[in-house]
Amino acid sequence: MNRKGSAVVLVTVFAVNFLSLVYQVIWTRNIMAIFGSTALSVSTTLTVFLSGIALGGYLGGKWIRKIDNKRRAVGILLAVLGAYCFFVGYLFQVIDLIFGLFHGIESAVLTNLLKLFFTFLILIFPTTIIGSIFPITTYLYSVETGKLGKDVAFIYFLDTFGAALGALISGFILVPMVGLRESSFISAALYILLGILMFVMKGSAQEAAPARQAQAKKPVQLDSVRVFILAALFFSGFSALVLEVVWARYFHLIFGTSIYAFSIVIAAFLMGLSIGSFLIKRRLENMKNPVLVFAYIEILIGGFALLVIRSSEWLEVLYYKLFYLIDSFYVFQAALFTIAFVIMLIPAALMGANFPLAIKIFGRDTETRGEDAGLTFSFNTAGGIIGAFAAGFIIIPLLGLEKTNFLAFAGYLAIGFAALFIAKRQALHYAVCTGAAVAFITGGYLFGSAPSLNYGVYYGGIRHKTIESFLNYKKRMESEITYSKHGFYGLVSVRYNPATRETQILHNGKVDATNSLRDMPLQVMLGHVPLFFHKNPERVLNIGLGGGFTLGAIKSHPNVKQIDMVEIDPLVVEATGRYFREFNNDALADPRISIHVHDGRHFLKTAPNKYDVIVSEPPNIWVSGVSMLFTREFYKIVDDHLNPGGILSQWVPGYEMDVDDLKLILRTIKERFEYVTFWMLKSDVIIFASHTEPVIDPAYIAALLQVPKIGSDVNVSLSESTPDAVISFLSEPQVPFEQLDYYFTGMNSVNTDNLPYLEFNTARNVFHLRKELIKSNQ
Template sequence: LLLPRFVDPRRDPLRVYAALELGIGAIAEIVLFGMPLVAGAYAAWAGTGQVGILLRGAAAALCLLPPTFLMGATLPAVSRRVEATQEGMSWLGFFYAGNTVGAVAGSLLAGFYLLRVFDVAGATFVAVALNVVVATTAYLLSKASVHEVPAPIRQKGRRAPGAATVYVVIAISGMTALAAEVLWTRLLSLLIGGTVYTFSLLLAVFLFGLGIGSSGGAALAARVKSPRAALGWCQMLLCAGIAWSAYMLTVSLPFWPVNPSITADIWLNFQLDVVRALWALLPPALLWGASFPLALAAVAARGQDPGRLVGGVYAANTVGAIAGSLGASMLLVAWIGSQHAQQVLIVLSAVAGLLALSPAAGEEPGSRSAGFARGAAFVAAIVAVGFLVRTVAPIPGMLVAYGRYAPTWIGLSEVFYVGEGINSSVAVSRRPNGVLNYHNAGKVQASSEPQDMRLQRMLGHLTTLVPANPRKVLVIGCGAGVTAGAASIDPKVQELTIAEIEPLVPRVVSTHFGDHNFHVIENPKVRVHIDDARHYLFVKKDKYDAITSDPLDPWVKGAAMLYTTEFFELVKSRLNPGGVFTLFVQLYETNTEAVKSEVGTFLQAFPNGVAFGNTQDGQGYDMVLVGQVEPMRLNLDEVDERLSRPEYAPLARSLAEVGFYSAVDLFATYAGGSSDLAPWLRDASINRDRNLRL
């Protein structure tokens, strides 16, 4: 919106574009090196709750708005190389398509190579280098071609009929597109695994559809008599496209007979993931992509500034996209669920289509027969939309519970609770043997199975039995609440805080796992704080006698941030003298390199750390890492004496239920210290914020 108002149309558009690209690269470098300063300022002012969310938004805006402001100006800048006619706007559709195809390449290059092999700084340097190359190319092209200075543009050029309606329609189109991307990313993350690679892959597929669709829409815009009508039909077809994707993601794809564990080659699974994502997302993405050039052509009229025209359509689409992404992620899913949210998107697309197909102000209404035909078409559209809305199915419980392995669990488990929260979807299932499973991120995260109960109780009891005075305890991640419950029954614990990012989780585990977690959520000395645990530690200056962490699997997007050197150092800074930090490390569904990275990174921050093993049939199953700033000194006689006291009877029973009948039994799970593990960890890759090797 702003570039056409502040940049003289007589300036060469390619040179303006080159300046914008250089500006984007320069700001990217400033943001990269300025992040520590922003983080420091944020830590000084930030808090938790609604105010904290607003401050987080302000910090994100400070870093992201300047470069995206310039990115948004690039298309209006280039648009001044064409005329504000239907044919000229058609050519801009091809420019937009080319830009989107480049975005596909960038998403895949960054997600699958640059960030994996190098780090954030390396990926940023490559992006900046590309900005410089593009800017140089644009500048050289400007010197090789003659820029015809346009005639003075009238301040109030003739507007195309129905232009205001087109702006509303393209805003709704942007809203439905980004809302759908949010919804479908959540569903596909369950289906193909919620990794960082999944996000890159899905973004690339969506952008690919937008790019191809934009090319088709650009070609169509130059040929059709009424681009606005074509835009309307795109929106009407989107009703079917959204219904198609909803059906594929909830009824069809989750139950394709696919078992990812058959092959150990992750790249073969990625190929299958690409096929499934294309099959589900491509039809509506093509239509959303075609909508933009058709909207440009629909508002084009001679005598207008192409920059202002494009900027207006682009801004309307972007505002709708912002509203769609925020509305879907923060409101719709948690309030009405994915099923009803997708039904809302179908209805919104129908509204947009009918608006675009209605006669514009000032147009001739046509004959009576034409009006009758239009009315009949309207009724038929309403009936069709009603049918499509009814085809959207609820999210299947097996998908929420078992994710990509859902087909292999059919008939083996009863999923009796499914809930969708702001950040994640949660399920509870029961096996035929009575074992309860708590599911998050499409897999079992905790259960009442004896081996899992042993680990969960170990984690909680080691957290409070190792330090001398565990009065104040922090539990990172609620899960099924078993670890928090085990820690809460220690008589010395006076205050226990659970930091959990998903508001739905405490309610679910309170209802279904109370008998296994000592009804920890209702315990008067326990308080649950809904926040990202790392953010909570960062902004709160409280000190603790013990902190325990059992986050999601490190391959889940975002979880690796709870396994970095910087996070462990943050935890250490929040420990009182003699305080203890315990960390769960899984030895299944992982590999040696990942475990080495987790353990090696932990021991960098806690060089006196030790490991306790939870074995199964003599083999490693999972383990607990225990770290203190000071060397660990344990008096087993003192711990045994504690366990014999009457007030410790619930704690002693808790240990006995999982096979630990004395302090010796518990601490006999000792698996080694840092000196024992040093030779094995010699080639460990340290997980840092800037590289996220996990």
């Protein structure tokens, strides 16, 4: 094989997997825009993506033996892939329209099956092509050397290294700065360019000969060792994806839940895989007993994986110190990437080393090297599909992070001991491996600490002036936790502070709602403000439950006849119903209220009803996916589902935004509604939007204040429950309606699904604003 041809193959491997991660991010957000930001939508996308990869790996291995000009075949595949990706955005639009025809279906099972079907329809073709590239390029690169294991290791190194960079570049540059649509077009063009490059390269005689001989030579049959390797790869893939899900959630509880945190954790894991495959490359050909090495590596993966999740206490301390030490947001993110990379390095590198080792063991002969790579790759990926789904939807909700991590450790241990049996080793090896397992368990529990992450250092922890203050507060707070469960969307906790009699609900270590007087004004006035203006609010939609205080305010209005309450996390509904009833007007116990556990945007988009008032109280905007409730497309959905004279009331965390962020939101809303303004309660913002100019009716407000709950809420919020106090508040927004256009002069951007400026702006601005607050308090 000439050097030029080899270089093109290697560049192709790297680029294809770089772009595949870019597309995974893009397609996931496209699917979320259509089907909602639910855990099932994200998991469905990942399942279909990996299924296509597995199918492509299998088919690519089969095709390679029947094709004479393999380079040209790869070129055609890549050109077709690029052409498809050029138009896939339009396919998403078509699917969105078709899916709209099924909006009347009430069965959740049938709806989810339709989502899976449509996702499969869009993604199975391109992902199958992506998956087929691995076995074909493996064959092309190894055809002259005959050293399948060594060459697979190098191909797998480029595969995972490209994917790691793809995760970083898409999360930090392409999506926030270029946009989804433009990034898709650029990536499609690169696929076509790679295809042309591969198409014009001439194949060698060595590449074509095996294809002509393939039918004449009977393939080597699978023996017990090879069957075991396929089974081991399947269960290793299962355990690896379980660990990836566990570690992603673990690091998110420490680093935060922004798309930046997601990108660096996934990239760090993939980078570890790439290093492992690179390091084992030179050692594969000289191994005397590769099955024995495979056994030891599996046991070591499990052991070191056990230690990862026992690092939480010192990891939180390190996060705190780095936050105070580093002033640059991007340098800080680089430091977090380094931390995640170092912590996951050994187990991830061992995973990366064991995959090419398994292919080395499985390899039958030179003619089947591509088929062998594809078959082993597809079995490993198939295990990963089931592992990812099971971890997120079954195992973690049942067992929690630490026990799920231990389950994966046990899985690797079982594979390792099974490999020892296959290798027919003496008792000494069993004793060594048993001793290693005991040492890992003992070391983890003696020198590490159980992950106790109900109070996140990334949010509340860094507000403490010293690390000792944070640790002491965290220790006391953890002792006051009365409810703590891991679910589809992370960790939901409830804390009761007996000293202050304050009850808090926390989501992924961040306080979302409390019954304290400092938080109550915003929580209740968000519901009251639009209902003071609208005289006949028969049907109301409330997006986001929190502690149920806004819902409790809405239900206190006598003219409201029906309320749809939409909350994406079932654990929030459970915790609020159990611990906040006495504080939120028993918000969930009312025959007028229908509770829907769903994504708010998708629910509204598919709702057959129109509303008089829509109240939106989502989580903080920097939380991944939440910005879809602040885009041009969302406000169109709101507009389409408001009755004449209808009102939108939306909460915005002013304390986490700079002025331009708020202007961006208002500018985006003003595209759709003529009358837009906002009020501030301390640093919280209540946005008002309508097509109808609001009218303050003193008599109507006076009548509402006679309702005990409404009068009490107003007294808490405005210090007195008189009509004059309410009228004074309502008539003095931060910016009068007629001056709003002047207020955001110079703000020409809008927040869209394609280019979600707000999600990334707020993630960066939260970092800088906290740094400024800390400096001002010193």
